[in-house]
Amino acid sequence: MVQIITDTSTLFTPEEGKKMGVEVLSLCVSIGELEGRDLAINVDDFYSRIASGQLPQSSQPPVGEVIDAYEKHKGYEIINIAMADGLSGTYQSACGAKEMAENRDDITVINTKTLCGPHRYMVQKAVQMKKEGKTAKEIIAWLEYAAENNESFLIPQDFGFLKRGGRLTPMAATFAAILKLKPIMTQTPDGKQLEKVGAKRTMKAALSDVVERFKKKGVDERYILHVSHARALEDAKFAADRMKEAFPNVEVEILELSHAFVTQGGPQCVAVQCCVR
Numbered sequence: 001m002v003q004i005i006t007d008t009s010t011l012f013t014p015e016e017g018k019k020m021g022v023e024v025l026s027l028c029v030s031i032g033e034l035e036g037r038d039l040a041i042n043v044d045d046f047y048s049r050i051a052s053g054q055l056p057q058s059s060q061p062p063v064g065e066v067i068d069a070y071e072k073h074k075g076y077e078i079i080n081i082a083m084a085d086g087l088s089g090t091y092q093s094a095c096g097a098k099e100m101a102e103n104r105d106d107i108t109v110i111n112t113k114t115l116c117g118p119h120r121y122m123v124q125k126a127v128q129m130k131k132e133g134k135t136a137k138e139i140i141a142w143l144e145y146a147a148e149n150n151e152s153f154l155i156p157q158d159f160g161f162l163k164r165g166g167r168l169t170p171m172a173a174t175f176a177a178i179l180k181l182k183p184i185m186t187q188t189p190d191g192k193q194l195e196k197v198g199a200k201r202t203m204k205a206a207l208s209d210v211v212e213r214f215k216k217k218g219v220d221e222r223y224i225l226h227v228s229h230a231r232a233l234e235d236a237k238f239a240a241d242r243m244k245e246a247f248p249n250v251e252v253e254i255l256e257l258s259h260a261f262v263t264q265g266g267p268q269c270v271a272v273q274c275c276v277r
Contacts, residue, residue, distance in 0.1 A: 002136045003076035004127060005069050007061060007090050008038040009083035010120040011258055020127050023069050025061040027260040038260040046259055050267055058260035060090040066097035070107055077136035078107045081123050083115045086192020110143045117226025117255055118150040118275035149276035151217060153210045154185040157268035182206040207239055210272050211246040219274050221249040228255040228271040230262045235270050
């Protein structure tokens with residue numbers, strides 16, 4: 001028997017996970033004096049606080065909750081599908097909890113090397129494979145393959161947010177804001193940080209750059225594309241239309257980012273991601 005555990009990087013709530021037979025552990029989020037859990041904090045209050053200058057922070061689920069989730073499913077082969085190591089402490093925390101769990105020998109922790117859209121799809125695929133009667137070994141093999149075959153690009157909008165969060169140098173953020181540039185950011189080769197790979201004057205030009213990078217990667221019907229946004233639905237729809245035009249045989253899904261991932265890209269950001277099927 002296989003039990004899948006994951007976290008809210010998938011943009012699934014614990015309740016949604018329960019319906020799928022998946023244990024979803026919530027990331028922790030704080031902003032100002034407000035502390036709570038990802039996908040549970042009042043969204044309007046959260047964005048109002050950002051607008052007032054408060055900087056949100058996120059962290060992994062408490063290690064005790066992870067241990068409890070492991071031990072709750074004793075007797076199962078447990079696969080914890082965790083968000084990218086380095087972009088959060090979630091993966092390392094999941095590994096540490098495994099070593100403290102009584103059933104540690106039955107637990108495998110997967111570093112997806114991604115987050116949000118591809119992470120969500122990897123969990124969905126794992127659930128599908130489980131229903132098809134695939135073994136834990138087969139599911140793990142596919143997850144490891146998918147972890148090496150996904151790519152993400154972030155197009156942020158709020159340069160002040162990025163500057164305060166340390167994701168752009170003050171000079172770069174000021175320069176970009178003055179020229180109204182759209183920086184294009186992606187994960188470093190080890191997947192642990194974000195780096196700037198380009199900057200364009202318009203969203204259309206930035207998306208054209210992303211399209212060319214996906215074409216170079218060989219994105220086709222073997223992949224699924226995700227466009228995620230932080231209260232930037234019109235930009236997300238525009239991005240999705242651009243992806244559908246460039247890759248007519250590829251499924252494109254639009255998602256709204258949770259609180260924890262607004263801490264990464266800031267309000268109004270758009271992320272475009274691909275994952276092998």
